[in-house]
Amino acid sequence: xxxxxxxxxxxxxxxxxxxxxxxxxxxxxxxxxxxxxxxxxxxxxxxxxxxxxxxxxxxxxxxxxxxxxxxxxxxxxxxxxxxxxxxxxxxxxxxxxxxxxxxxxxxxxxxxxxxxxxxxxxxxxxxxxxxxxxxxxxxxxxxxxxxxxxxxxxxxxxxxxxxxxxxxxxxxxxxxxxxxxxxxxxxxxxxxxxxxxxxxxxxxxxxxxxxxxxxxxxxxxxxxxxxxxxxxxxxxxxxxxxxxxxxxxxxxxxxxxxxxxxxxxxxxxxxxxxxxxxxxxxxxxxxxxxxxxxxxxxxxxxxxxxxxxxxxxxxxxxxxxxxxxxxxxxxxxxxxxxxxxxxxxxxxxxxxxxxxxxxxxxxxxxxxxxxxxxxxxxxxxxxxxxxxxxxxxxxxxxxxxxxxxxxxxxxxxxxxx
Amino acid sequence: xxxxxxxxxxxxxxxxxxxxxxxxxxxxxxxxxxxxxxxxxxxxxxxxxxxxxxxxxxxxxxxxxxxxxxxxxxxxxxxxxxxxxxxxxxxxxxxxxxxxxxxxxxxxxxxxxxxxxxxxxxxxxxxxxxxxxxxxxxxxxxxxxxxxxxxxxxxxxxxxxxxxxxxxxxxxxxxxxxxxxxxxxxxxxxxxxxxxxxxxxxxxxxxxxxxxxxxxxxxxxxxxxxxxxxxxxxxxxxxxxxxxxxxxxxxxxxxxxxxxxxxxxxxxxxxxxxxxxxxxxxxxxxxxxxxxxxxxxxxxxxxxxxxxxxxxxxxxxxxxxxxxxxxxxxxxxxxxxxxxxxxxxxxxxxxxxxxxxxxxx
Numbered sequence: 087x088x089x090x091x092x093x094x095x096x097x098x099x100x101x102x103x104x105x106x107x108x109x110x111x112x113x114x115x116x117x118x119x120x121x122x123x124x125x126x127x128x129x130x131x132x133x134x135x136x137x138x139x140x141x142x143x144x145x146x147x148x149x150x151x152x153x154x155x156x157x158x159x160x161x162x163x164x165x166x167x168x169x170x171x172x173x174x175x176x177x178x179x180x181x182x183x184x185x186x187x188x189x190x191x192x193x194x195x196x197x198x199x200x201x202x203x204x205x206x207x208x209x210x211x212x213x214x215x216x217x218x219x220x221x222x223x224x225x226x227x228x229x230x231x232x233x234x235x236x237x238x239x240x241x242x243x244x245x246x247x248x249x250x251x252x253x254x255x256x257x258x259x260x261x262x263x264x265x266x267x268x269x270x271x272x273x274x275x276x277x278x279x280x281x282x283x284x285x286x287x288x289x290x291x292x293x294x295x296x297x298x299x300x301x302x303x304x305x306x307x308x309x310x311x312x313x314x315x316x317x318x319x320x321x322x323x324x325x326x327x328x329x330x331x332x333x334x335x336x337x338x339x340x341x342x343x344x345x346x347x348x349x350x351x352x353x354x355x356x357x358x359x360x361x362x363x364x365x366x367x368x369x370x371x372x373x374x375x376x377x378x379x380x381x382x383x384x385x386x387x388x389x390x391x392x393x394x395x396x397x398x399x400x401x402x403x404x405x406x407x408x409x410x411x412x413x414x415x416x417x418x419x420x421x422x423x424x425x426x427x428x429x430x431x432x433x434x435x436x437x438x439x440x441x442x443x444x445x446x447x448x449x450x451x452x453x454x455x456x457x458x459x460x461x462x463x464x465x466x467x468x469x470x471x472x473x474x475x476x477x478x479x480x481x482x483x484x485x486x487x488x489x490x491x492x493x494x495x496x497x498x499x500x501x502x503x
Numbered sequence: 504x505x506x507x508x509x510x511x512x513x514x515x516x517x518x519x520x521x522x523x524x525x526x527x528x529x530x531x532x533x534x535x536x537x538x539x540x541x542x543x544x545x546x547x548x549x550x551x552x553x554x555x556x557x558x559x560x561x562x563x564x565x566x567x568x569x570x571x572x573x574x575x576x577x578x579x580x581x582x583x584x585x586x587x588x589x590x591x592x593x594x595x596x597x598x599x600x601x602x603x604x605x606x607x608x609x610x611x612x613x614x615x616x617x618x619x620x621x622x623x624x625x626x627x628x629x630x631x632x633x634x635x636x637x638x639x640x641x642x643x644x645x646x647x648x649x650x651x652x653x654x655x656x657x658x659x660x661x662x663x664x665x666x667x668x669x670x671x672x673x674x675x676x677x678x679x680x681x682x683x684x685x686x687x688x689x690x691x692x693x694x695x696x697x698x699x700x701x702x703x704x705x706x707x708x709x710x711x712x713x714x715x716x717x718x719x720x721x722x723x724x725x726x727x728x729x730x731x732x733x734x735x736x737x738x739x740x741x742x743x744x745x746x747x748x749x750x751x752x753x754x755x756x757x758x759x760x761x762x763x764x765x766x767x768x769x770x771x772x773x774x775x776x777x778x779x780x781x782x783x784x785x786x787x788x789x790x791x792x793x794x795x796x797x798x799x800x801x802x803x804x805x806x807x808x809x810x811x812x813x814x815x816x817x818x819x820x821x822x823x824x825x826x827x828x829x830x831x832x833x834x835x836x837x838x839x840x841x842x843x844x845x846x847x848x849x850x851x852x853x854x855x856x857x858x859x860x861x862x863x864x
Binding site: 397411413 | 560580583591
């Protein structure tokens with residue numbers, strides 16, 4: 087065979103590879119056009135908002151843009167002692183402009199995040215500023231309030247100079263950058279976020295375990311029962327999906343409250359006294375019970391779809407070869423369900439870690455999770471950048487879990503149906 | 504060494520799943536040690552149910568099964584020590600070939616060295632040495648089949664059950680596996696109970712065949728007897744090809760009977776008929792009817808050729824004989840039979856001993 091045979095030509099003389107590419111190109115374009123709307127949709131509704139969230143969580147240009155002259159003047163300031171007249175003058179000019187534009191309120195809010203007490207002295211400065219004379223602004227500003235003579239406040243302003251900031255992430259971990267620019271922890275009584283993170287992980291973990299323990303037998307039953315019974319059972323499993331999440335949570339509230347049905351029953355059978363009915367709601371118990379019930383189908387379905395494919399003759403083979411029913415189950419059946427267990431656990435865990443409505447309604451103070459904190463900052467404090475930071479941390483957490491799972495079990499082993 | 508002729512014994516076994524229909528009726532069956540016995544029958548005839556009762560996955564509704572003289576109805580499957588080859592092999596897909604074979608040994612707490620030795624021996628028996636670390640999914644159907652056989656034998660069970668083990672293989676592979684299983688049986692002398700609906704498989708492999716129909720054993724005998732001397736019309740019909748005539752006994756004497764058909768009369772061998780006037784189905788194997796035979800036979804008729812189908816080594820000829828247009832002849836392809844042409848009328852003959860007058864259909 088010589089080299090001439092290497093390149094195969096089609097009948098009209100063009101190389102085969104070229105004509106193959108040409109023939110497939112049309113199909114490729116067609117395929118791309120078919121998925122293009124979906125791709126666009128994904129970009130608009132998924133990638134863009136997440137990018138926006140990432141940006142917002144670190145974006146700190148608001149103050150930078152409001153005090154351009156000040157930050158320019160501050161470049162030379164070492165931050166040890168009070169800044170020079172130059173900085174004071176620049177600050178005066180910037181602030182005067184903001185007052186004229188009527189946007190000084192935003193600056194007050196932003197600086198107050200950084201250090202408490204800014205709001206009042208900025209307001210006072212605004213009032214007194216009208217009577218300021220030309221020159222020697224340092225003296226005049228310092229006379230407005232004694233805090234203006236405190237170097238701490240000027241350092242706080244300087245800390246807001248960079249365009250981007252990680253302070254929101256630190257805040258979410260109950261940490262902050264102190265005056266010297268070192269990362270340190272907030273005082274013990276104010277460490278709320280770390281508790282919430284840990285609680286979120288704990289609740290998600292145990293809800294996953296509970297779901298797994300309850301779903302495994304159900305899924306097994308579903309997979310082995312004759313069709314007419316298994317259909318009925320499947321409807322029972324799926325029924326929660328057809329009911330509003332809010333209604334389901336509300337029904338748990340009716341069941342679990344202190345004068346509720348479950349407590350009434352406990353009193354009736356004499357398990358607890360009428361006067362000390364246990365609190366099963368507005369705490370972690372309520373969150374566990376309601377979340378487990380709501381997330382159960384997400385565990386049942388992947389397990390079911392895997393178990394359905396396991397031939398009953400495998401268990402029989404295990405037994406006929408001498409394995410006790412337990413050995414046959416543990417060595418043969420269980421390993422084959424691992425893809426379903428992985429998929430179910432991953433799904434439930436990821437859903438649980440970001441769960442919002444149920445903990446908000448039945449969680450009370452000790453049963454709320456990090457997502458409730460995110461919602462709180464979205465709706466009440468309007469600190470969106472903080473909410474974004476926490477949201478992104480949650481997302482990163484999920485991705486890390488996914489990565490670990492991939493390392494341990496392998497994502498291609500997941501089977502959702 | 505005397506062999507136990509009642510090594511496996513089904514004693515008056517009934518089985519019903521729903522309490523209304525008996526799928527196995529009053530089954531009595533003795534299987535001797537080292538025997539290769541096949542349960543043959545159409546689907547739904549109860550043969551697989553019998554196998555499942557022997558394996559322990561179903562319990563008899565009535566009666567008892569004995570293994571080596573011990574009743575086993577109350578012994579769970581894993582304590583019976585019976586090897587089983589399943590219809591779809593039932594190899595554990597998450598274990599390698601080695602682990603599959605080691606499974607029955609591990610649960611019996613056999614030492615590691617012993618396991619290695621036995622697995623090696625079992626794999627060499629099915630000529631799969633070198634496949635230890637493959638997963639079942641990486642094997643072809645035939646190889647999976649062999650692994651399943653090796654796994655059922657590796658722990659030296661007294662009895663091995665095989666539930667249509669060759670059903671999923673193609674024709675050539677089936678045939679070679681039939682011989683292989685047969686040879687393995689001969690070399691290690693294990694008792695094999697084999698279930699199939701394929702009569703060819705049953706005839707080539709077994710010492711004895713139990714033909715099942717309608718929950719009952721219709722006939723239990725060696726393959727040649729089953730083919731040559733079927734005891735009823737179901738067996739005659741089910742095993743091999745068969746030409747039948749429906750008629751009524753007009754005379755019975757001297758171990759021969761005359762059967763009156765719609766057109767004409769034939770002489771037959773009375774098997775399931777007792778007296779004059781009995782309705783009967785006369786069965787003749789296609790190769791027992793000859794064209795212009797050299798020796799004299801007691802049944803001689805003329806038939807018109809309706810169809811000729813060439814089969815390579817033989818030709819199938821469909822004749823219209825005595826009002827039966829479905830009479831099949833198998834003619835060896837030799838130069839004598841050149842006048843076999845569509846529309847010709849030929850002389851055919853058979854011996855009355857080969858025409859078995861059985862029960863009416």
